[in-house]
Each structure stands twice: as structure tokens, then as C-alpha cells.
Amino acid sequence: MPKISARAAQAPASPIRRLVPLADEAKRRGKKVYHLNIGQPDIPTPEPFLRGIREAPVQVIAYSPFQGLREAREAMRDYYAEWGLELKTEEIIITQGGSEGVLFALNVTCDPGDQILVPEPFYPNYNGFARLAEVEIVPITTYREEGFHLPPKQEIERLITPRTRAILFSNPGNPTGAVYTEAELEMLAELALEHDLFLIADEVYREFVYEGRYISILSFPEIEDRAIMVDSISKRLSACGARIGAFVSRSPEILTGANRCAMARLSPPTMEQYGLIAFMADPRHREILEEMVDEYRRRREVLCEELRKIPGVVFREPEGAFYVILGLPVDDAEEFVKFMLTDFPGQETVMLAPGEGFYKTPGLGRDEARIAYVLNCDDLVRACELLKEGLELYQKAQEKVRG
Numbered sequence: 001m002p003k004i005s006a007r008a009a010q011a012p013a014s015p016i017r018r019l020v021p022l023a024d025e026a027k028r029r030g031k032k033v034y035h036l037n038i039g040q041p042d043i044p045t046p047e048p049f050l051r052g053i054r055e056a057p058v059q060v061i062a063y064s065p066f067q068g069l070r071e072a073r074e075a076m077r078d079y080y081a082e083w084g085l086e087l088k089t090e091e092i093i094i095t096q097g098g099s100e101g102v103l104f105a106l107n108v109t110c111d112p113g114d115q116i117l118v119p120e121p122f123y124p125n126y127n128g129f130a131r132l133a134e135v136e137i138v139p140i141t142t143y144r145e146e147g148f149h150l151p152p153k154q155e156i157e158r159l160i161t162p163r164t165r166a167i168l169f170s171n172p173g174n175p176t177g178a179v180y181t182e183a184e185l186e187m188l189a190e191l192a193l194e195h196d197l198f199l200i201a202d203e204v205y206r207e208f209v210y211e212g213r214y215i216s217i218l219s220f221p222e223i224e225d226r227a228i229m230v231d232s233i234s235k236r237l238s239a240c241g242a243r244i245g246a247f248v249s250r251s252p253e254i255l256t257g258a259n260r261c262a263m264a265r266l267s268p269p270t271m272e273q274y275g276l277i278a279f280m281a282d283p284r285h286r287e288i289l290e291e292m293v294d295e296y297r298r299r300r301e302v303l304c305e306e307l308r309k310i311p312g313v314v315f316r317e318p319e320g321a322f323y324v325i326l327g328l329p330v331d332d333a334e335e336f337v338k339f340m341l342t343d344f345p346g347q348e349t350v351m352l353a354p355g356e357g358f359y360k361t362p363g364l365g366r367d368e369a370r371i372a373y374v375l376n377c378d379d380l381v382r383a384c385e386l387l388k389e390g391l392e393l394y395q396k397a398q399e400k401v402r403g
């Protein structure tokens with residue numbers, strides 16, 4: 001059999017999904033697993049969106065135009081206008097989720113062998129996208145103690161080389177929960193101008209802001225020629241499987257490149273675009289979005305309160321998105337996560353995402369884990385109780401091993 005490419009063979013498996021077989025095995029043994037490891041929201045997809053799909057005016061599920069249906073792009077344009085972002089329909093390309101938007105962005109801005117700067121810890125699928133685009137990620141390390149905010153400009157400048165093409169970041173941050181301040185975004189804009197870089201802002205969590213103020217990368221006119229916003233309805237409409245996102249830029253050159261990528265993949269999902277159109281046409285859409293965010297705000301409060309009760313667990317309250325990075329009182333968080341799935345007694349357990357996979361710098365994140373607060377408040381309380389018990393048991397077991 002011919003050998004598969006090095007690019008595919010070396011593309012990293014998602015660290016969030018790697019331990020799923022252990023969770024499946026626990027479930028086969030009859031255990032209930034509280035999944036805090038993956039950002040799959042549990043809230044029902046809003047009815048107007050579902051209705052839009054059910055009542056889509058189609059006889060044939062045809063390809064849509066490669067940039068997406070005009071009405072879907074206009075729906076996105078109207079959505080951004082509600083955020084104070086004036087965009088033209090032509091500046092918006094509908095993508096297959098934020099994932100495809102990131103992939104387009106890397107392919108439009110970078111050639112093989114180029115580098116991008118990415119604040120770490122970061123969304124681990126960036127590794128996979130970078131690998132496929134043959135781009136090297138150079139991490140800008142950020143720290144829990146600083147709420148995962150950016151280091152000073154000179155520190156970032158030190159990482160820039162002749163091969164650096166872009167800075168990619170998620171804001172609000174997965175897994176950090178950080179919401180960048182205006183000063184931080186201005187610093188990134190300055191860096192982009194002074195070093196001739198593109199800025200790729202992954203804003204799929206734009207609605208989920210609890211502290212601070214969310215500012216889009218497209219609010220800075222001076223970097224219009226180099227800014228790309230990646231967006232998605234997956235999280236805000238609890239519609240991860242709809243595969244609808246957007247690639248947005250005001251730069252004609254960037255749009256030309258992205259349109260080529262879009263042509264090559266023919267069409268974003270047709271039916272789900274009708275869902276988006278119907279959702280945005282519904283007069284209650286803003287209310288529905290706000291209710292969704294209010295639910296996450298409550299979850300965040302409950303979760304933080306419960307986490308504070310667990311000895312040895314340290315964290316910063318997330319300002320946005322729906323994740324929190326925990327510092328755990330263990331040497332190796334992955335071993336602890338495995339222990340919870342294989343050795344923790346009783347009928348219930350909890351699954352977290354080990355922290356190391358969110359870092360590029362070797363060794364960082366070993367004693368950390370990420371929680372996605374995508375469960376209802378009662379389940380979050382129960383999951384934290386299990387986590388507390390689990391840590392006590394695990395620490396005792398570790399002490400025994402050490403003698």
C-alpha cells in the first residue's frame with residue numbers, strides 16, 4: 001500500500017477527543033460521564049432556525065453560490081450591524097463553520113514554511129489546520145496568573161522573524177476565557193502595521209462576554225487591508241452540526257484569495273443557510289441570543305462558586321467564551337483525567353480536557369485541565385463534587401505510590 005502523506009500522518013489528533021475511548025468504555029460499564037471536556041452546548045437550537053430548515057423553499061438541495069446564499073450573507077451583514085460593524089455583503093463569505101474560516105485564512109495569508117504567532121494556550125485544532133496548510137505555529141505564551149492576557153509588545157516582537165506572516169488568536173478565548181482589551185487589540189494592530197503582518201481574529205465566541213467589552217478586529221480602520229474575522233453560529237445558536245460560519249474581511253485582495261478557496265469547495269451547507277436566514281428574520285432573534293448568553297453567565301457563576309470549594313484547584317474567572325482552565329494539585333493532569341474515567345469508583349464520573357494539548361511549548365499545561373461549562377447548573381454542581389472527590393482519591397493513591 002502506498003504511504004499516506006507526512007502532512008496527514010503527522011497532523012495531530014485532537015487532545016480533546018483522544019481520551020474519548022476511555023469515556024466510551026466507562027459508559028459501557030454503566031457509568032454516567034459528565035462531559036466537561038468538549039464545547040458541545042446542550043441548549044436546544046432556537047426554533048426559528050429549525051423552522052427555517054424545515055420550511056426551506058427548495059425542491060432540490062442544490063449547491064448554493066460558493067460565497068453562500070445572498071440572503072444568508074445579508075443576514076450576517078445585518079447581524080454585524082447590530083454589533084456596530086458596518087459591512088458590505090461582498091465582504092462576507094459563508095463558510096462551513098469557523099473551522100473552514102480558519103483554514104481559508106491560513107491558506108490566504110501563508111505559504112508553506114511560513115510562521116504564524118498564536119497566543120497559547122490555544123484552540124488545539126489550530127495545530128491541525130496549520131499542519132494542513134504547512135504553516136508553523138510560534139506560541140506567544142500567556143499565563144493563568146495574568147488572566148491569559150497578552151505580554152508586552154516587545155516580548156511578542158522578539159518572536160517575529162522574516163517568515164512570520166500573521167497573528168492568529170481567538171477572542172473571546174478558547175480555552176482561556178480572556179477577552180482582549182482595546183489596548184491589547186491596538187497593540188496587535190500596531191504590530192501588524194509595523195511588521196507587515198495579517199491579523200486573523202477568531203471571534204466565534206463574540207456573544208459570550210461577561211466581563212470587559214468585546215471589540216472586533218474589524219473595528220480598527222487602520223488595519224482594514226490586513227484583518228480577517230472568522231465567525232460561526234455553532235456556539236451562539238447551539239448549532240455546531242449546522243456547519244455555518246463566516247469569513248469576513250474588508251480587503252479586496254484577501255477576499256479574492258478567500259473566494260478562490262470557497263470556489264474550490266463549491267458550497268457551504270444549503271439547508272442550514274435557510275435556518276440562518278429565518279433566524280435573523282425572526283423579531284425575537286436578539287432576545288434569544290441574549291437568553292442563551294444569560295444561561296452561560298449563570299453557569300459561569302455556579303461553576304466558579306463550586307470550583308472555589310475544591311482544595312488545591314486554582315483558576316481565573318473567565319471573562320468570556322465558556323471555558324475555564326484549572327490548575328490542578330496533580331503532577332500530570334492527563335493521568336488524573338484517565339483515573340477519573342477508569343478507576344474512579346461509583347456510578348458517575350467527570351471528564352475534563354487535559355491542559356497540555358492547548359500549549360505548543362513542551363511541558364506547559366501538564367498540571368492544567370480545561371472545563372467547558374456546557375452543562376446545566378445542577379449537572380455542573382454534581383460534576384464539581386465528583387471532581388473534588390476524585391482529586392482527594394487520586395492524591396491519596398499518588399501518596400501511596402510514592403510511599
Ligand SMILES: Cc1ncc(COP(=O)(O)O)c(C=O)c1O
Pocket residue numbers: 039096097098099100123170174202204231232233234240244245
Ligand atoms: C476558538 C474556536 N474556533 C473555531 C471553532 C470551530 O467551530 P465551528 O467550526 O463549529 O464553527 C471552535 C470550536 O470549538 C473554537 O473553539
